[in-house]
Amino acid sequence: MVEQEGFRRYVAHIILWIGIAIVAFPVYIAIVASTQDNALIANGQMSLLPGGHFFEVYYQTIFVGTSGSTREPVGNMMLNSLIMALLIAVGKIAISIISAYAIVYFRFPFRMPIFWIIFITLMLPVEVRIYPTYKIVADLHMLDSYAGLALPLIASATATLLFRQFFMTVPDELLEASRIDGAGPLRFFWDTLLPLSRTNMAALFVILFILGWNQYLWPLLITTRDDMQTIQVGIRKMITTTDALTEWPVVMATAVLAMLPPVFVVVAMQKLFVRGLVETEK
Amino acid sequence: MANVTLRNVRKTYTGGFEAIKGVNVDVGDGQFCVLVGPSGCGKSTLLRMVAGLETVTGGEIDIGGKVVNQVEPADRDIAMVFQNYALYPHMSVFNNMAYGLRNRRMPEAEIKTRVEEAARVLELTSMLERKPRQLSGGQRQRVAMGRAIVRQPKVFLFDEPLSNLDAKLRISMRVEIRKLQRRLNVTSIYVTHDQLEAMTLADILVVMNGGQVEQVGNPLAIYEKPATTFVASFIGAPPMNLMSTHPDEIKSQLGGAASQAGILGIRPEDFVMTDQTPSGGVALSLTVEAVERVGAETFVYGSRAQDAQRIAATPGELPPGEVIVRIPGTEAPAIGAKIRVAAVRNKLHLFSSDGRTRLEA
Numbered sequence A: 001m002v003e004q005e006g007f008r009r010y011v012a013h014i015i016l017w018i019g020i021a022i023v024a025f026p027v028y029i030a031i032v033a034s035t036q037d038n039a040l041i042a043n044g045q046m047s048l049l050p051g052g053h054f055f056e057v058y059y060q061t062i063f064v065g066t067s068g069s070t071r072e073p074v075g076n077m078m079l080n081s082l083i084m085a086l087l088i089a090v091g092k093i094a095i096s097i098i099s100a101y102a103i104v105y106f107r108f109p110f111r112m113p114i115f116w117i118i119f120i121t122l123m124l125p126v127e128v129r130i131y132p133t134y135k136i137v138a139d140l141h142m143l144d145s146y147a148g149l150a151l152p153l154i155a156s157a158t159a160t161l162l163f164r165q166f167f168m169t170v171p172d173e174l175l176e177a178s179r180i181d182g183a184g185p186l187r188f189f190w191d192t193l194l195p196l197s198r199t200n201m202a203a204l205f206v207i208l209f210i211l212g213w214n215q216y217l218w219p220l221l222i223t224t225r226d227d228m229q230t231i232q233v234g235i236r237k238m239i240t241t242t243d244a245l246t247e248w249p250v251v252m253a254t255a256v257l258a259m260l261p262p263v264f265v266v267v268a269m270q271k272l273f274v275r276g277l278v279e280t281e282k
Numbered sequence B: 001m002a003n004v005t006l007r008n009v010r011k012t013y014t015g016g017f018e019a020i021k022g023v024n025v026d027v028g029d030g031q032f033c034v035l036v037g038p039s040g041c042g043k044s045t046l047l048r049m050v051a052g053l054e055t056v057t058g059g060e061i062d063i064g065g066k067v068v069n070q071v072e073p074a075d076r077d078i079a080m081v082f083q084n085y086a087l088y089p090h091m092s093v094f095n096n097m098a099y100g101l102r103n104r105r106m107p108e109a110e111i112k113t114r115v116e117e118a119a120r121v122l123e124l125t126s127m128l129e130r131k132p133r134q135l136s137g138g139q140r141q142r143v144a145m146g147r148a149i150v151r152q153p154k155v156f157l158f159d160e161p162l163s164n165l166d167a168k169l170r171i172s173m174r175v176e177i178r179k180l181q182r183r184l185n186v187t188s189i190y191v192t193h194d195q196l197e198a199m200t201l202a203d204i205l206v207v208m209n210g211g212q213v214e215q216v217g218n219p220l221a222i223y224e225k226p227a228t229t230f231v232a233s234f235i236g237a238p239p240m241n242l243m244s245t246h247p248d249e250i251k252s253q254l255g256g257a258a259s260q261a262g263i264l265g266i267r268p269e270d271f272v273m274t275d276q277t278p279s280g281g282v283a284l285s286l287t288v289e290a291v292e293r294v295g296a297e298t299f300v301y302g303s304r305a306q307d308a309q310r311i312a313a314t315p316g317e318l319p320p321g322e323v324i325v326r327i328p329g330t331e332a333p334a335i336g337a338k339i340r341v342a343a344v345r346n347k348l349h350l351f352s353s354d355g356r357t358r359l360e361a
Helices: A006-033 A038-042 A054-063 A074-105 A111-123 A130-139 A146-154 A157-169 A172-180 A185-196 A198-213 A217-222 A231-239 A248-278 B043-051 B093-103 B108-121 B137-150 B167-184 B195-201 B219-224 B229-234 B248-254 B256-260 B306-310
Strands: B004-012 B018-027 B032-036 B058-063 B078-081 B155-159 B187-192 B204-209 B212-217 B241-244 B263-266 B282-293 B297-303 B322-328 B338-343 B349-351
Touching: A006 A248, A038 A248, A054 A074, A054 A248, A074 A111, A074 A146, A074 A157, A074 A185, A074 A198, A074 A231, A074 A248, A111 A157, A130 A146, A130 A217, A146 A217, A157 A198, A172 A185, A172 B043, A172 B078, A185 A198, A198 A248, A217 A231, A231 A248, B004 B043, B018 B043, B018 B058, B018 B204, B018 B212, B032 B043, B032 B195, B043 B058, B043 B078, B043 B155, B043 B187, B043 B204, B078 B137, B093 B108, B093 B137, B108 B137, B137 B167, B167 B195, B187 B195, B195 B219, B204 B219, B204 B229, B212 B219, B212 B229, B229 B241, B229 B263, B229 B349, B241 B322, B248 B282, B282 B322, B297 B338
Parallel strands: B032 B187, B032 B204, B078 B155, B155 B187
Antiparallel strands: B004 B018, B004 B058, B204 B212, B241 B263, B263 B349, B282 B297, B282 B338, B297 B322
16 A cells, blocks of 8 residues: 555545444444433434443343334344354355365266256345245245245355356366375365365355345245244334334344344454455465 | 386277377386377376376276276376376375375374385475475475375376476486486386486386377487487487488488488587588588577577578478587587588488388488
């Protein structure tokens, strides 16, 4: 970076600060609102400084939930979301790395047609195929279950393509050296390809975990029991209340809580994530 | 320890392209065989067929008295050193060498002994815990060698192992490889496009071109009596001068031999600058076009008289009429000077006019 002098540097910094403020302000408001008294917010007299109800609001949110609309502790919702997001992320990586391995390293009949079929599913996200998917999941009696939440979302053309591209950059000589070293297809996959894909897997995990965590439509459709709700669905349900005030502090606390796991995943895997995106270790 | 015998080995790809057109080579136990040829001549393909990485579409590959056409690479008892080394990037040097042994379920104690012995020989002992990316090119090359040595295979296969190293390292590694092979006395097949590497390493030299073997034999014998014009111009640097025997200048000097032969070859180092014509030899008048002085020797690029340039020998003579002469480094004729160079009778090489047959002068 070129160091700039005086005035121009201040201008640059001011612009950056404005940008940060625009992004951060709503988050700040959410945090502040989650520490206030509900009546105050309902009156439109919300302070811009944190209130004194932090512990009681978060305690209520995590262990009790709203008194009206959801009746489900947010702690449980988070657990559901976490299980779903982990199943989706891990499942997607596992399935796609195996299918990419098959497509890149094996010659079998209809290899290219199969590859193109996988490729075409890129154009068919859950929203498009939602009715048939729902029907299948319902017929398999997987409504209101973790399997039903995660399974239909696991197949991933994007991740398969990504691993395919990565595998194609791995020198053929590594495979040949493995063959001479007496490693069969499984050993080569396990001993060489998986360790080499580590950074790619980490990058994908971050993206896919957030994708899974933020699922809304699908969980909304297939979960009916309160104890199977995910946090994204829960927030929405908390806001629409009939005959009662929306409990904004609880809603905001839930929103803040919903942010934490993705933030944690990004921070924890940042190093690997960036490495996975910008370089390949060869 | 094993012989490697190739009997009429062929490789045809599914598209119909014939990469190897029937190769017969016999490498004796403990011998160092070098496959040399220009890129695309099929030498690497042939090596990979011996390794089992390419299928064999015809003929037989025999290692130690057993036909291995259908045997998996791991079960052929061979070890291979790749051009880009193909080290496992995520494994330490120790594990790189130990991997093949572990897959063979060798006891960990013996693996340790073998790897440490190989590391000692290759001076890698202090680097056993490092990853390949923390090593220099020469060190990686030695790890790749180590991975081959610890297996104690019947045959070593080398696929241009030195071509990624800088010139100086290449020469020292070349000597190392030869010393190591002599000491271990393991049959080796080595692929290279570098004729100098081929000459210095080989017990048996196999010169390949277009999927076929042009000549097999002792490197010096091949240098002295190349069987075809291809071999003549490929082995030796700078290449042998090949010229048509038809221009009068040569025809008159060669006498009867000229009528049968179409192409005359003379190595640059066999010329001397002299005004006399040795009896039975050939003398040429040249105009000096360029001079390269490299210290110990001087290369003179001369062009012959106009009429000689019009009758070019194919294959071989490029550009027509140009002759390279190697003279001691103390001499350097001026550019544009007229010089006369001569070669004695037993330094002449005569070939049929298609260049495929050597004629004894």
